[in-house]
Amino acid sequence: MKRIQARLAQYSETTQLLENKYKIKQQVVNQYIDEVVELKRKMVELEQENNKLHSYHASSYILECIFNIKSDDNDSEKNKKGIGSEYHQIPPPFEKKFTLYDD
Numbered sequence: 001m002k003r004i005q006a007r008l009a010q011y012s013e014t015t016q017l018l019e020n021k022y023k024i025k026q027q028v029v030n031q032y033i034d035e036v037v038e039l040k041r042k043m044v045e046l047e048q049e050n051n052k053l054h055s056y057h058a059s060s061y062i063l064e065c066i067f068n069i070k071s072d073d074n075d076s077e078k079n080k081k082g083i084g085s086e087y088h089q090i091p092p093p094f095e096k097k098f099t100l101y102d103d
Helices: 002-057 059-066 077-081
Strands: none
Touching: none
């Protein structure tokens, strides 16, 4: 009978030791999982910022799609340069003086 009680005591000690080790390892695994979640969240934020930067880069493409501008050989000079290029051109000078009143 003493043998059985000693064996049960040994098994219970071993069980408690293994449960403690399991809890410690589970806590470590949970910490790793938390770190992975945090890193994924940061990665998503960085991807969103990167997508915003790429969307600014592609804005001329979007405008060309909206205004239905196609680059053909028959297009005007304005369409070949892109949207807004006509604002960079200088108008021809006036030959006569311009006044608001008639002489």
